[in-house]
Amino acid sequence: RRWKYVSIAYIQGPHVDSFILGNFPEYFQNEVGQCEFEWQERLGAVYRIKGLFGEDRLMIADPKALQHVYQTASTQWLKPTIRREITRMYIGRGIAWAEGEDHRRHRRIMMPAFGNIESRGMMPLFRETADRMCGHWKDIISTLGDGKSASIDVADWLSRATLDAIGEAAFGIQFGTMENKDDKLARSYYSLLMQAFGLPTRVKIFAQQISAYFPAWVFRLLERLPSRSLERLREVAYEGNRVAEELVQRKMEALRIGSEALDKDVMSLLVEANLSATPENKLNNEELYAQMRTILVAGHETSGNTLAFILYELSKNPSIQTRILEEIHSTLGVSQEYTMAQLDRMHYTLAVIKEVLRVHPVVYGPFLVAKEPDVIPLSKPIISIDGKPISTIPVSAGQYIHISLAGYNRLKDVWGEDAHEFLPERWLEIEEGRREIHSLFGVYSNLGNFVSGAISCLGWRFAVIEMQVFLVEIVRNFQFSLPPNGKRVIRATSGVMAPVLEGEVEKGKQLPLVMELRD
Numbered sequence: 022r023r024w025k026y027v028s029i030a031y032i033q034g035p036h037v038d039s040f041i042l043g044n045f046p047e048y049f050q051n052e053v054g055q056c057e058f059e060w061q062e063r064l065g066a067v068y069r070i071k072g073l074f075g076e077d078r079l080m081i082a083d084p085k086a087l088q089h090v091y092q093t094a095s096t097q098w099l100k101p102t103i104r105r106e107i108t109r110m111y112i113g114r115g116i117a118w119a120e121g122e123d124h125r126r127h128r129r130i131m132m133p134a135f136g137n138i139e140s141r142g143m144m145p146l147f148r149e150t151a152d153r154m155c156g157h158w159k160d161i162i163s164t165l166g167d168g169k170s171a172s173i174d175v176a177d178w179l180s181r182a183t184l185d186a187i188g189e190a191a192f193g194i195q196f197g198t199m200e201n202k203d204d205k206l207a208r209s210y211y212s213l214l215m216q217a218f219g220l221p222t223r224v225k226i227f228a229q230q231i232s233a234y235f236p237a238w239v240f241r242l243l244e245r246l247p248s249r250s251l252e253r254l255r256e257v258a259y260e261g262n263r264v265a266e267e268l269v270q271r272k273m274e275a276l277r278i279g280s281e282a283l284d285k286d287v288m289s290l291l292v293e294a295n296l297s298a299t300p301e302n303k304l305n306n307e308e309l310y311a312q313m314r315t316i317l318v319a320g321h322e323t324s325g326n327t328l329a330f331i332l333y334e335l336s337k338n339p340s341i342q343t344r345i346l347e348e349i350h351s352t353l354g355v356s357q358e359y360t361m362a363q364l365d366r367m368h369y370t371l372a373v374i375k376e377v378l379r380v381h382p383v384v385y386g387p388f389l390v391a392k393e394p395d396v397i398p399l400s401k402p403i404i405s406i407d408g409k410p411i412s413t414i415p416v417s418a419g420q421y422i423h424i425s426l427a428g429y430n431r432l433k434d435v436w437g438e439d440a441h442e443f444l445p446e447r448w449l450e451i452e453e454g455r456r457e458i459h460s461l462f463g464v465y466s467n468l469g470n471f472v473s474g475a476i477s478c479l480g481w482r483f484a485v486i487e488m489q490v491f492l493v494e495i496v497r498n499f500q501f502s503l504p505p506n507g508k509r510v511i512r513a514t515s516g517v518m519a520p521v522l523e524g525e526v527e528k529g530k531q532l533p534l535v536m537e538l539r540d
């Protein structure tokens with residue numbers, strides 16, 4: 022029964038130009054979401070796309086189907102070999118690599134470090150890092166600008182600042198990336214994803230996609246090849262392990278001698294949880310090192326790029342900056358200090374963050390493979406190529422599915438007819454019961470960004486708090502706008518979606534904004 026093939030050829034799909042590459046060139050070479058928005062408008066929230074050599078794959082944005090795959094039937098759906106192997110190569114055999122019961126063991130140990138109280142406790146560390154970044158921006162304005170304003174590549178700064186924030190909050194280490202301290206670990210992780218996987222050519226798309234059919238042992242042979250991207254992965258793996266080992270040993274020693282002032286960073290909590298776990302639940306040293314490297318990668322460019330898109334949206338909408346500033350003043354008065362409870366009372370600021378997450382999901386398209394035959398339910402029937410309504414889709418073991426998080430976050434059936442509009446007010450309407458979200462999917466506010474269920478993002482609270490703090494600090498110090506006659510900002514596909522400039526794609530991630538000191 023397991024290997025019985027069930028065709029999905031009866032499901033409608035977009036036109037294909039290339040038998041060899043299928044729909045991948047459109048998907049990877051256009052701006053994030055561009056194809057999916059057009060496809061889902063025409064074909065519904067689930068449709069068939071072509072992989073290499075005519076292979077049929079499903080693209081899924083339907084909330085009930087997503088809930089099924091990530092929650093109800095999560096044990097049926099696996100991270101494909103290519104995903105696991107690449108993860109193993111650059112971050113090791115940690116939680117993002119682990120599968121099934123093994124994954125549950127990793128997650129049980131890591132969960133306590135990412136709870137509500139623990140994440141809220143990180144706020145002062147984010148505050149300190151955000152303050153430092155604003156201080157650097159002020160220096161740039163007074164030295165390189167006209168004393169009042171200057172053009173600053175905020176994407177680069179936010180990338181460095183979020184790396185420093187992870188260093189402090191997750192490991193209790195000062196990377197000093199913003200101060201250009203030559204930290205080898207930070208340097209090797211800095212903008213890793215963009216350089217290793219960014220902006221694929223047709224040849225690169227073919228190479229990446231064909232490797233989805235390789236068994237794990239082929240990756241182990243290939244990873245020894247001399248190539249720039251692989252070289253970078255090796256460098257990162259080596260540096261990551263070196264520092265992780267040193268750090269874990271230090272934390273264990275502190276616990277062993279019962280150090281009074283036990284650190285409250287994520288890694289200390291993790292080592293602590295591991296020491297008190299039963300033997301069969303414990304993580305070994307290699308796994309602990311891999312968790313540290315996972316957190317570095319998972320928590321750095323995701324938050325940094327989302328913050329860059331927040332500033333991008335706000336630079337187009339000065340009235341939103343004003344409204345956030347008013348909210349800061351009305352909540353805090355003249356005080357420079359604040360508590361987490363005060364941040365949470367800034368409903369409009371939080372609404373802006375949620376709306377940017379919805380419109381600009383930096384993790385836009387994970388993919389999974391069926392371990393067993395499964396039947397995927399849909400919240401709204403789609404129409405087959407011969408005109409019949411379909412409300413469930415049977416699939417065979419080995420069926421690949423692409424999760425359209427960009428598509429889900431803009432689905433009109435979930436968010437309303439204005440799903441494509443950037444409208445922070447929608448979140449206030451939802452809060453006041455004047456608007457509904459028609460979906461049960463998503464660990465945070467029904468957004469697709471952090472998915473949900475067994476492999477949902479562990480760091481979502483951490484990320485949201487980090488964004489709250491950075492946004493408050495930036496808006497109360499600066500007003501900002503797009504440069505006059507600046508190039509159009511493009512949402513580039515890469516490991517994590519990043520802002521790049523039209524005509525300067527080869528330069529990689531950048532977002533120059535005119536930052537002006539507030540009076």
Ligand code: HEM
Nearest residue numbers: 116117319320323324327384387470471476478479480484
């Ligand atoms: C805006 C910021 C972030 C976004 C959009 C994001 C998104 C995601 C997504 C979509 C996944 C699931 C990937 C998959 O397996 O399909 C994930 C997993 C994960 N994220 Fe995040 N993330 C963010 C920030 C963070 C931060 C700040 C941390 C840590 C400090 C973090 C730690 C993790 C970990 C450990 C996992 C693996 C969970 C597991 O496999 O059980 N993330 N994230």
